[in-house]
Amino acid sequence: MLWSFVIVVPVMAALGYVLQRTLIQGALDRGVLTTLIVTFGLSTVIENGLLQFFSANTRGIGSGLGLVTDSFSLGSQIQIGYLPVIIFAVAVAVLLGLQYFLSSSKYGRLIRAVADDSEAAQLSGADYRHVFGIAAALAFGTVALGGLAYGLSDQFDPTAGTDTILLFAFAAVVIGGLGSLWGTLLGGVVLGVAQAVGYQFFTDEVTGGYLVFLAVLVLRPQGLTSRRART
Amino acid sequence: MSAASQPLNPPVRVSRSQRNAIWTGAGALIVVLVLAYLPYIVYSGTTGILVQGLIVLTLASMWNLLAGYAGLVSVGQQAFVGLGAYFVLILALHGIEPIVALPVAAIGSGVVALPLWWLVSRLRSGYFAIATWVLAATIMLVIEKFSSIGGGTGMPLPGFAGLAPTLLSAYTYWAALAVTVVSLGGIYLLLRSRLGLVLTAIRDDETAARSSGARVGLARLLVFVVAGAGCGAGGAVLAISQLQVQPSAVFSVQWTAEMAFAAIIGGLGTIEGPIIGTVLYMVLQQTLASYNAWYLIILGLVAIAVALFARRGIWGLVDDKLGIRLFPVGYYLWPPGENPRGLLGVRRPVRG
Numbered sequence: 001m002l003w004s005f006v007i008v009v010p011v012m013a014a015l016g017y018v019l020q021r022t023l024i025q026g027a028l029d030r031g032v033l034t035t036l037i038v039t040f041g042l043s044t045v046i047e048n049g050l051l052q053f054f055s056a057n058t059r060g061i062g063s064g065l066g067l068v069t070d071s072f073s074l075g076s077q078i079q080i081g082y083l084p085v086i087i088f089a090v091a092v093a094v095l096l097g098l099q100y101f102l103s104s105s106k107y108g109r110l111i112r113a114v115a116d117d118s119e120a121a122q123l124s125g126a127d128y129r130h131v132f133g134i135a136a137a138l139a140f141g142t143v144a145l146g147g148l149a150y151g152l153s154d155q156f157d158p159t160a161g162t163d164t165i166l167l168f169a170f171a172a173v174v175i176g177g178l179g180s181l182w183g184t185l186l187g188g189v190v191l192g193v194a195q196a197v198g199y200q201f202f203t204d205e206v207t208g209g210y211l212v213f214l215a216v217l218v219l220r221p222q223g224l225t226s227r228r229a230r231t
Numbered sequence: 232m233s234a235a236s237q238p239l240n241p242p243v244r245v246s247r248s249q250r251n252a253i254w255t256g257a258g259a260l261i262v263v264l265v266l267a268y269l270p271y272i273v274y275s276g277t278t279g280i281l282v283q284g285l286i287v288l289t290l291a292s293m294w295n296l297l298a299g300y301a302g303l304v305s306v307g308q309q310a311f312v313g314l315g316a317y318f319v320l321i322l323a324l325h326g327i328e329p330i331v332a333l334p335v336a337a338i339g340s341g342v343v344a345l346p347l348w349w350l351v352s353r354l355r356s357g358y359f360a361i362a363t364w365v366l367a368a369t370i371m372l373v374i375e376k377f378s379s380i381g382g383g384t385g386m387p388l389p390g391f392a393g394l395a396p397t398l399l400s401a402y403t404y405w406a407a408l409a410v411t412v413v414s415l416g417g418i419y420l421l422l423r424s425r426l427g428l429v430l431t432a433i434r435d436d437e438t439a440a441r442s443s444g445a446r447v448g449l450a451r452l453l454v455f456v457v458a459g460a461g462c463g464a465g466g467a468v469l470a471i472s473q474l475q476v477q478p479s480a481v482f483s484v485q486w487t488a489e490m491a492f493a494a495i496i497g498g499l500g501t502i503e504g505p506i507i508g509t510v511l512y513m514v515l516q517q518t519l520a521s522y523n524a525w526y527l528i529i530l531g532l533v534a535i536a537v538a539l540f541a542r543r544g545i546w547g548l549v550d551d552k553l554g555i556r557l558f559p560v561g562y563y564l565w566p567p568g569e570n571p572r573g574l575l576g577v578r579r580p581v582r583g
Contacts, residue, residue, distance in 0.1 A: 026539055032356045036304045037495055037538040040360075044488050044531035048524035162484065167368055170361040178358070202376065210369040214350065217362070221353045 005148050009141045016140025017133040024136070025129055043162055050158035061151040068152055087149045091188075094142060095181050101138075102181075111135050164206070171213040177223025186224060255557045266408055275400035282472045284513045285407040286465050289414045290490035291497070291505035291512075293461035296418055298491070299499030300430040301454040302437060304356065306487050307363025310347070310370050311459045313482035314340045315466025317374060320476045323390040324380070330406055333467045337410075340463020344456045352451070364484065371482035385477030388470055403472045410464045419502060421457065422560040426450055431560070434500050462490075488527065492534045498544025502558040507545050 027038040071081040102108035113121040114131045122128050150156065150165060168191060176187025191209045198208010216223065270278055290308065297303045318336035323329050351362045375383040391399055421427055429450045432440035441447050470476050489512065497508025512530070519526035537544055543551075 023535070023539075030539065030542065033298065033302065033304060033499075034538045034542065036357060036360055037491070038535050040306065040488075040491065041531040041535040041538070044492075045528050045535075048527040048531070052524040052528065167361070167365050170358075171365060174354075174358070174362070202372075204372065207369070207372045207376075210365060210372065213365060214369065217350055217353060 005145060008148060009144045012144035013137040013141035017137040019140075020133045020136030021129060025132060028132075047158055047162060054158065056157055056159075058155045058157045060155045061148075065152075083153055087153065090145070090149065091185065094145065095185055098138070098142070099181055107131070107134050168209065171209060173223075175213055175216045175224060177225040180223070180225050183223055183225035190224070259557075263408070263412055267405065270401035270404055275397055278400055278404040279472070280513070280517065282404055282407045282468065284509055285404075285411045286468050286472070287489055287493055287512060288505060288509040289411050289465040289468075290462055290486065291493035291509050292414055292418055292502070293458040293465070294487070294490040295494040295499055295502075295505045296421075296430075296454055296461075297458045299494065299501070299504070300422070300434045301451045302433055303451060303455065304360045305363040305455075305458075306360045306484065306491075307351075307365070307367035308458065308462050308490060309482050309484055309486040310363070310367035311340045311344065311462035312466035312469065312486045313367070313371060313374070313478065314343055315463030316470035316476045316481040317380065317466075318463065319467045319470045320380060320386070320388055323388055327390075329388060329390045329467075329471050330402060333406060333410070333464065333471070336467040337460045337464035340466070341456050341460030343463075344459025345452075347459070348452055348455045352448070352455075367482060367484070371478050374482075375478050381476065381478075383478060385475060385480070388474050388476060391474065403468070406471060407468045410468050414461050414464065415502065415506075417457070417461075419558050419560065422502070422558075426453060427560055430454065485527075488530075492530045495534045496530075496537050496544055498546030498550075500543065501546050501550070502560065503549075504544050504546040511545070 023038060023042070024035065027035040067086070068083050069081075071079045074080055100108075102112060110121070110126050110131045111134065113124070114126060114128045114135075118128045121131075146165075146169075147161075150160075172187035172191045173184055174187070175190050176183030176185070190212065194212040195205045195209040198211070199205050202208060266281075269281070290312070294305070294308060297305050297308075315336045318339045319329050319332045322332035322335060327335075347363075347366055351359055351366060354362045374380070380386065394402075422430065429440065429445045429447070432443065432445050433447055433450065437447065466481060469481060473480075493508035493512040494505045495508070496511055497506065498504030515526055515530060519529065541548060
């Protein structure tokens with residue numbers, strides 16, 4: 001189970017590249033509205049496809065693994081599970097890897113160039129479609145890793161992706177600041193703490209996080225880390 | 232410079248519509264009258280399905296106004312569907328008849344749209360879309376905290392005790408029809424107004440609209456409020472037709488999926504599009520209802536295909552072939568020597 005990422009991550013990365021080069025690039029060429037419609041349509045198709053073939057039952061993939069359930073004690077009051085610590089370490093490692101890739105590698109430079117000005121990058125000889133594909137492959141691979149971590153630590157059903165995870169991820173990005181890798185990590189931590197603290201007041205894990213998201217949107221729309229005002 | 236100051240000779244005629252507008256207006260009136268008479272001649276099962284269709288039509292028309300004209304792709308319109316339903320429930324709990332509460336629910340949803348716009352208008356395109364979704368989720372979570380209106384499980388809608396079932400389904404149907412007619416009529420008049428001109432300009436080219444002095448921000452605010460009120464009215468009809476308000480049902484993102492797909496498939500940026508899209512949606516739903524999730528899979532695939540290959544939807548294809556407008560909201564420019572004529576636009580004018 002735990003090692004399935006060796007297969008899942010590359011497969012998802014390849015799927016990301018193919019989807020980007022075909023469907024999503026086709027939508028991007030036609031404008032923002034088309035891109036939103038196509039990706040929203042895709043999410044509906046995937047969600048209901050999962051519903052059709054795997055039923056609405058809640059499932060988990062971590063059952064039986066000692067690593068998932070075991071924990072160690074910190075002092076006499078605090079219990080920390082091994083799995084959350086490992087997931088956090090993996091998240092930091094992935095961010096370090098992405099940071100290094102974007103700042104130092106050839107494709108990282110290309111991605112930044114295309115993101116800044118795709119026409120100028122194209123004039124300088126960059127094949128922006130291929131670069132978008134690479135970026136999508138990276139994103140899909142990272143998301144696959146996140147999905148595996150979620151599946152190990154929590155129960156899930158076909159709507160888990162859109163009902164909670166997408167909205168959490170979005171809230172984390174907005175809290176941290178758009179376009180900042182480490183801001184996203186900070187946003188994720190802030191969201192997680194807000195959810196945990198909010199649980200004491202609202203008896204659910206979600207409300208506190210969303211309220212912090214709304215507060216950030218009102219008080220600091222550019223996010224916690226970003227200095228630039230968002231346009 | 233000189234071309235503008237020269238008098239046009241012979242003059243170009245500008246008209247609001249082709250001659251067929253009278254006929255389509257009369258046709259629309261007849262359709263509404265026939266629809267209004269239906270409860271006397273068909274079973275309540277049929278009007279029940281029509282109520283569903285009218286709700287989807289109202290919602291799809293509102294989503295079309297948002298996405299097709301103002302360029303606002305909202306994935307959180309279920310927030311207003313839910314708010315409309317809960318407004319009716321809360322008023323009914325205070326002894327106000329649900330049918331009377333309906334217009335109040337619509338206005339209330341529109342008023343709530345104002346502060347929500349203040350929040351989400353800070354974000355653009357994809358970020359705007361997901362932010363509206365988070366807002367809808369947050370509103371549902373907040374409403375679930377109040378056990379006096381049913382908490383997380385919801386509660387039945389009071390106020391209809393002692394009403395015969397056939398009468399109730401007829402009232403529900405008339406309420407749904409009235410909401411749809413007012414919504415479509417309102418959108419039609421809105422698009423014919425000055426604001427409509429601004430919205431059409433935004434639809435065609437936002438940058439050009441801005442540089443021509445169109446107040447894009449204000450137009451978007453108004454559209455968001457109108458769409459909030461319209462979706463609230465749809466939600467109010469939903470509550471009356473279900474006789475039950477359940478948070479996870481009225482705040483389901485499926486509402487946005489349905490209204491968006493009906494509008495996209497029919498054709499964004501026209502009034503006629505959502506009508507055709509809704510008819511197609513209802514046919515698909517009724518034929519594929521026994522295949523569970525399949526109809527949403529097929530709907531999603533069709534929406535993707537339409538967005539990629541027929542961007543103006545089914546109505547766009549009809550319009551390209553025949554050049555007709557059932558709801559004339561633009562202006563027609565007639566070259567010298569040609570007169571507006573012909574039901575199917577035998578000579579097609581330059582469209583403005």
